[in-house]
Amino acid sequence: MPTVFTLDDLRRILREGSGETDDLDGDILDLEFESLGYESLALLETTSRIEREFGVVLDDEAVAGAATPRALVELVNTQLVAAPQAG
Amino acid sequence: MSPARRRVVITGVGVLAPGGVGVKNFWQLLADGRTATRRISLFDPSPFRSQVAAEVDFDPELAGLSPQQVRRMDRAAQFAVVAAREAVADSGLEFAALAAERTGVTIGTAVGATMGLDQEYRTVSDGGRLDLVDHTYAVPHLYGYLVPSSFATEVAWAVGAEGPCTVVSTGCTSGLDAVGHAAQVLREGAAEVMVAGATDAPISPITVACFDAIKATTPRNDDPQHASRPFDASRNGFVLGEGAAVFVLEELTSAQRRGARIYAEVAGHASRSNAFHMTGLRPDGREMAEAIRVALDEARVAGTDVDYINAHGSGTKQNDRHETAAFKRSLGEHAYRTPVSSIKSMVGHSLGAIGSIEIAASVLALTNDVVPPTANLHTADPECDLDYVPLTARDHRVDVVLSVGSGFGGFQSAMVLTDPFRWRA
């Protein structure tokens, strides 16, 4: 199980689960998901894929509060540190 | 000068809802403000996020279905046939004496034979292991699960209908739209009697999993009886339900001629789409308000004449605010003076079926002059500031009911039901 979650991981998971948008390869760290073209459903799909792949459990409200890629990447990494998975 | 519009009335009601089979049990549950939500018993829900549902205690053979009917029909089709039989018996119509060609059927369903498909997929795929699923393990009636028009066929066969028959499937507004469709068919003169309503039996692992995935259903698993909390500040998703309601619809004057009991007039129905999002709602309630406006207009009823609003009230954060906004937008100040309630607090959200079950509740509110309550509503969401009839049913004269629905795909529907004798008789 990976121990670090990167922006590129997020890009890949967004692409796989919700499709490409024009700006995904640009400097997106502090852009809001909404303005990138990913609405609530896309974020639910993304969260679910992150949880499965990285073995973390993300709190619903914390995810809802993470409006940008930077916030979501930080949130996932906080969980990865807090609950390291065996194996 | 166009001829007088044909007026469509409900002369028979059949309901099969959580908490009780039959109209009488259903109304008693609502009038008592009891809830029929519980931990899922139809399968082991432990692996799932949401483990509660409103289930119907249903024995198809006790309900009068033959062993062959039970074998070939999905649970949702069984519900529809049982409810249709109750409605027909209630109507007093001698179906054997009716012209079969002049009798039609419209059945609503959102998810068809999901339960049967889920079970059969598991078998033919050997628990999901086979990509090339094995046809030698398929049941012979699997095609009837594939295409939910089999529900309309089963009801047509049960009541002897050979006129226009179809299924309407507009997600969670199916139950309103199916009855609206049937009323239109009657007005056009393509049938004299329509047997119309809706059914769904979605409490299966695939449905529970798909609503888990979007966190639409409540995770309040430790307190199933109080899990469905429309308009309450603590609501956190809907509770899945199941059931059916079916009606006999006919034209007013012919119903009067035969001395039928007339429950209500289907005075107006309209549907609009939000063209916004498959699952999301814009907070302003604009399209639902437009559907309400058009339905009232068709019924020739002013917004201020509405005595009771039977809400969609699913208990998701966004829905309850959305429709509160829609009521204010369409009825203005009158929205604050009108009792609004959600029976989903008691019988859950049975997807396509619930619109028809809510029509049944509306019709019974009209005939009993009682408004059913919103159960589990202790502290209203500050953004939901109407009179939601918390906890206890209320005696209240009801001549005009507005019932609304909202569904995935963006569908927003409204129906106006009136007492044709007391309302501008």
Place this chain on the structure above:
Amino acid sequence: MSRAVVTGLGVAAPTGLGVERYWAATIAGHRGIRRLTRFDPSSYPAGLAGEIEGFDAAEHLPSRLLPQTDRMTRIALVSADWALADAGVRPEELAEYDGSVITASHSGGFEFGQNELRALWNRGGQYVSAYQSFAWFYAVNSGQISIRNGLRGPCSVVVSDTAGGLDALAQARREIRRGTRLVISGAVDASLCPWGWVAQLAGGRLSTADDPAGAYLPFDARARGHVPGEGGALLVIEDERHAVERSAPRIYGEIAGHASTMDPAPGVDRPPGLRRAIELALDDAGLAPPEIDVVFADAAGLPDLDRAEADAINQVFGAGGVPVTAPKTATGRLYSGAGPLDVAAALLALRDGVIPPTIGSSPAADYALDLVTRTRAVPLRAALVLARGVGGFNSAVVVRPFDPGTDRATRNRVTGTE
């Protein structure tokens, strides 16, 4: 009462993508049926289908839509785009609630559903897609087309097995009479996946032949079932006044009549309902049988059902009294999509004065039908389209060319646009 006219066609068929490619292939009698390539059919008793070739959704649709849509929804979204373009309609120019979408569905997004069922049972509930809650359900095409094009009028979905596509057109006409100006209507279906295949096999009507030329032979003594296919048609249906006012580039014709009926329950000794559906649809159109110049048959390809359809046609039109054709012999039966595709073909037949052929069948004499097996050039005044569904559904639609009537302003505007 305002008439409902067809001003745009969006066609996706195994014989061609787009109206003109489909029509050219249909007139030429090309066959779009072949051995399945989408999955390996060798373990199943039936292995032929009408697959759409060369459809690349990513060429036509934003990437964001792809993970949330079944194949049939993608084809439907693109067909709707083509229909609107053909009609010269920019949906954003319509007034807020003037446009809607009314489709038929057969089995929803069944392939999408198959994948999610596999995820559920093979890996667990947490592997089920966030899009499953709507991607497979019957209302998905109406919802997605509505969203893509901002159409906010009265949208709906009907399901009556293979008859449903015609019932959707009837519902569109109903809403136009109630005041909607424009409806995208019809159906596109596709469930060519193993799970869909097994469910269709259970229906007992699939042809088990190996030879594409001999597999689907309606009204032939060798008839042995049908070959399924994917695709269908979406039509732009408008209030005639709206079409004329906006100077629509063309009006293919009018949805002049419709009726639907149900067969009696098994064991009930009463006649089947197709004849009544035909008679009622003709009545609705105000036409007598001699005014119908071609019938597009349901063409089940099973002896009993072919017999019932031939009897109904002959009872209304007299034995051999009207040309009958089944261009779906080239595409396979497209379920809900079949009826709207036949309506599209009927409108093109009216336009060009040509009846497309039924390919492969050698008509059995005892059906006493004038079955058109070679393309026939003949002026056509009106066409009848038939569709039946498993469970007893019968549906009939009458189309005829649009007659602008005696109003001079209307006539000039219509004739001036062609």
